[in-house]
Amino acid sequence: MAKTKPGKKDLDSYTIKGTNKIVRPGDCVLMRPSDTDKPPYVARVEKLEADHRNNVKVRVRWYYRPEESIGGRRQFHGAKELFLSDHYDVQSAHTIEGKCTVHSFKNYTKLENVGAEDYFCRFEYKASTGGFTPDRVAVYCKCEMPYNPDDLMVQCEGCKDWFHPSCMGMTIEDAKKLEHFLCSDCSSDDDAKRSLNTFPVSPSVEAKVEPKRRKR
Ligand SMILES: [Zn+2]
Ligand SMILES: [Zn+2]
Numbered sequence: 001m002a003k004t005k006p007g008k009k010d011l012d013s014y015t016i017k018g019t020n021k022i023v024r025p026g027d028c029v030l031m032r033p034s035d036t037d038k039p040p041y042v043a044r045v046e047k048l049e050a051d052h053r054n055n056v057k058v059r060v061r062w063y064y065r066p067e068e069s070i071g072g073r074r075q076f077h078g079a080k081e082l083f084l085s086d087h088y089d090v091q092s093a094h095t096i097e098g099k100c101t102v103h104s105f106k107n108y109t110k111l112e113n114v115g116a117e118d119y120f121c122r123f124e125y126k127a128s129t130g131g132f133t134p135d136r137v138a139v140y141c142k143c144e145m146p147y148n149p150d151d152l153m154v155q156c157e158g159c160k161d162w163f164h165p166s167c168m169g170m171t172i173e174d175a176k177k178l179e180h181f182l183c184s185d186c187s188s189d190d191d192a193k194r195s196l197n198t199f200p201v202s203p204s205v206e207a208k209v210e211p212k213r214r215k216r
Contacts, residue, residue, distance in 0.1 A: 011049060012024065023058075025045050026044070031060070043061060047059040061086075063082035064087075064125050075148065076145050076147065085124070130202065140153065142167045145199065154181045156182055157182055
């Protein structure tokens with residue numbers, strides 16, 4: 001039988017102080033950082049618990065911002081990108097200052113308007129190693145970069161790959177006016193040799209790449 005510690009009881013919900021916003025396990029929340037110059041921390045609520053004096057504690061699973069990760073922010077990371085980490089904590093519920101929504105990558109790209117409280121997550125992050133799951137992602141365009149949802153891309157009607165206007169020598173304004181687009185490979189007569197490439201996202205994996213050696 002499951003036992004709870006004496007004097008503690010699980011809560012179904014918690015109302016954020018000074019608001020009528022209700023937080024339940026599974027919700028994503030913004031938490032006040034000790035350094036008020038920093039943006040709020042983002043976490044997923046795992047459990048809510050009250051002690052015998054009715055102090056509410058919240059067990060959270062942290063989301064990391066790209067700049068908080070070992071590899072740092074990279075060009076393909078979106079402004080609203082977060083990584084679901086394996087780092088858990090217990091915090092006072094008083095530090096919760098608001099709720100937010102962490103979308104899947106696919107749903108985020110379909111949002112008509114991205115509000116201040118909309119984020120997205122496409123990677124899980126291991127805080128001790130800096131490793132990501134999935135470890136590799138598809139790349140697009142001539143520059144062979146993973147998709148950053150903040151950057152406009154245009155799709156080639158030939159190969160169906162996506163391209164950055166700047167990599168194709170266009171301005172964003174040019175690209176928005178286009179009704180049809182063929183990339184330079186598809187508009188030339190050459191048979192385009194395209195491969196489905198992937199991009200390593202975990203710094204540890206990149207470091208492990210060794211020069212190829214012939215087997216004897
Ligand atoms: Zn590009
Ligand atoms: Zn093409």
